[in-house]
Amino acid sequence: MRQKCRLNVQRLTLNVSFLLILSGLIIYTSPSRLFAAPPAQAPDVPPSVSDGRALWAENCQPCHGPAGQGDGPASANIPDPLPNMTDPENAWQYVPTENFDVIKNGRIEKLMPPWGNQLSDAQIWDLTAYIWSLSLKPEEIAAGETIFSQQCAACHGSSGAGDGPEASAPMVSFTDLAAMSQRSQAKLQANFQASEAHTSLNSLSDQELRQVLSYVRTFSFKLPQRNGVLKGQVINASTGQPLGNLEVTLRIIENNVEVERLTTQADSAGNYTFEKLPTDHSILYVVEGRYKDITYFSNQPGLFTPNSSETTLDLKVYETTPSAEAVSVSQFHYLMTFKPEAINVVQVFMLSNSGNKTYVGTEGRTMPFALPANAQNVTFEDDPTGQRFIKVDSGYTDTEPVTPGENTSSIVAVYNLPYKDTLTIAVPLPADVVSANVLMQAQGAKLSSEQLEFVETGEFQGTSFSIFSAADLKKDQPLTFQLTNLDKLTFPAETSAPGAVAPAGSVDQNLLRWIVIGLGAAVIVFVAVGYPYLRPQAAGQETTAEDADLRRQKLLLMLARLDEVFEAGELDRQVYHRARAKYKTELAQLMEG
Incomplete structure (x- = not known):
């Protein structure tokens, strides 16, 4: 079983040229910075690692990476390698005042911009403390x-x-x-x-x-408190009974990166406890356990609400079944962007399981599926070992079990379709499809289909797409549509050269992700605002009266974090409003209850 945690990479990028211009402007407007910076003053109060964490995610992560390893999305544009701040040997030599000076005044020759005009000295000291903590366990x-x-x-x-x-x-x-x-x-x-x-x-x-x-x-740098206690119970959701003596792992996530992993053994009644945990409500927890060779994750993120040192997070596991009767394709997304001579396609099947057992198929093979006959350069996402998807005579088959719940598994295929003036695309469906969306980049092509209806033209991260939809498609009828006007396509300047066919893997996965979010996959919005290991709630699971108050607090925190992400410019307005409406609706229902 190769179910795994899916890391959410931050979508921030920095333009190096802009940094150079910004740095030049700062130097120009501040003549004193042409000379050696004065020694850094001492902090007035012990700098806070927790406060530095938030500043890091907002300002430093794009270049230095979520864990400080110098692997942020903008680091590729910087000529010199960035330091690995998680290296204990490097960190052992760090002088706090020197780090403070670098952050405040920058290192223009290394393309490090000065932050003294954006952050207060106290905030820079908090960042200095956080940098010190990156190499610690x-x-x-x-x-x-x-x-x-x-x-x-x-x-x-x-x-x-x-x-x-x-x-x-x-x-x-x-x-x-x-x-x-x-x-x-x-x-x-x-x-x-x-x-x-x-x-x-x-x-x-x-x-x-x-x-x-x-x-x-730690007498001069303030670490997060580690007085938190997380309790939970392993439940066999197929039988409704506790499951004892199972090894349970707790994953601790900070800035979308797993920073710590703890393991314990559930007692005979399935109860487990993790102690001495950091209680910052920006830190998230995921419980993991393995039952009958399948790895399961908690349905919701665990977090500590303000002024609380206790939280609960249960783990549900399931019996298995070889029957696919309860499995369906709840969502189907088909994204097309055009290059000269080929269409780049990202095809997404979101699988749901309405039963109370995990579907495991037979002989380790679960969901057979096929791609259009003329698909080329086929690759699959979420398959780092290259062993999840098996090539068979009829196409491919997945080996990933489908756990109970909505959208608990996905099949993401990326490929090219060659074209001339027109092209007919027939996408075989592996199961009945509840809803389907086809998105075509607005470059002059026309789409016609008896199954699809035009919905609107939408903007996603600055790119226009024509959106088509369908509902209740049957397994025995492929989704078919025809593209015309392909000889009249327009291309951005960098792709106008004839014969330049981009490889399938070059499709912007971030763009796809935003599109899927915008079409209503609200659970992915949750991923975007702080829970990279999300597992959707199991079918039929409800919030009980016992935990309604805790759920209200968590929803308030999620709404606050959603607002922060939107205000920082990291979330589309359409996505933001849909996600916020969803959480506010649930909150209102809990308040009324």
């Missing part, structure tokens, strides 16, 4: 805390202020922001090793020393 901090409590607190005090009962005056205060902001971890290590007072601690290994010094930094 929570277990390292926890181990360092234990060592400090046992071997250091007697002199340095439990708060690191140098006021322990065995302190000899004067003692270094790790809460001194001016001093700590000037010292790298390497400098702290050198000071420790040079002090005669630490000779009794020579038994510490290099790893233990690094752990305790990482913890020492």
Whole structure:
């Protein structure tokens, strides 16, 4: 079983030329920046890693990547490799004031723009703290805390202020922001090793020393609280009974990246608990478990609401069936963009399962399907190993099980269709289709079909598409339509050269994603605003009176995050209003209840 978490890549991009122009303007309007920047002042209060996280996602992630590995979508346009901030060896040498200066004043020669005209000093310090945290693992901090409590607190005090009962005056205060902001971890290590007072601690290994010094930094940089408790229960949703003794994994997601993974064993009644979790409500949780060789994920994201240190997140698993009776294609999307001599196609089947058992097919093969006869350069999304889809005489077959619920699996094929003046396209349907949408980039072609009706011309991320729809299509009747006027197509300047056929994989997947969202796949909007591992709610599942209050709080948080994403310009207006209406409707129903 190869079900997996699907990461949501941020859709932000930065134009390097614009950065250069912006940087030049800033330098031009600020003559003092032509000279060496003054030393960074110390922060007034301990910088917050949590506040820095939000600033990072908004301002830094496009270039530096969600985890700080220098792999953001705009990094390809920057000549020099960006630093990997998750590398502990690099981070060990970071001096906080130096990082502060780079963020505030920029490094024009490296195409790093100055942020001092957009962010306050306090915000830049929060970013500095967050950058420090990127190379850390929570277990390292926890181990360092234990060592400090046992071997250091007697002199340095439990708060690191140098006021322990065995302190000899004067003692270094790790809460001194001016001093700590000037010292790298390497400098702290050198000071420790040079002090005669630490000779009794020579038994510490290099790893233990690094752990305790990482913890020492938390006296001047404020880490998120880790007092959260997440509880849940494994339920066999096919029988309605708890399922005990199953290994359960908790995935912790920050900025759409998995940053931590914890594992525990459910007890005989299926109950499990994860403790010492960060309670920032920007952090999301996904529970995962494997039952009968199939991996299942929690139906909703787990998160801590403000001023709460407890949350619940259950995991539902299912029995299996070889029968496809309950499986249907709930949504079918067909996207066409034109290149000279070929059409780039993205074909999407969204599969649903109205039963209460996971459909597994026979001999590991689940959903057989075919593509148009003249499809070329066929590739599939969500198939990193190249083993999910098997070529057979009749076309292809999927090996992915279909779990109960709406839109729980998808088949995304990308291919080219060669054309001349006209082209008839017949798309075989693997099952009955509830609703279908065909989107054709507005480049002069005309579409006619007895099955499709024209809906409107819509704008998606600045590109115009003609939208056609159909409903209740039957498996034994392929979706057929004819394209004409293909000899009169218009192309952007960069694709006007004859014979330039783009490979299938070059289709803009982000554009497809926005189109699918705009057509009403609201669960994908949820993905866009913060839950990259979403699994739709199982059929027949309802919100109980017990968790209605928690659900209301979560909906309010989702609405707030949706507003933030829209205001940042990362979400289409049409998508935003549809998603907001959906969540507000559910919230209103809960309020009335």
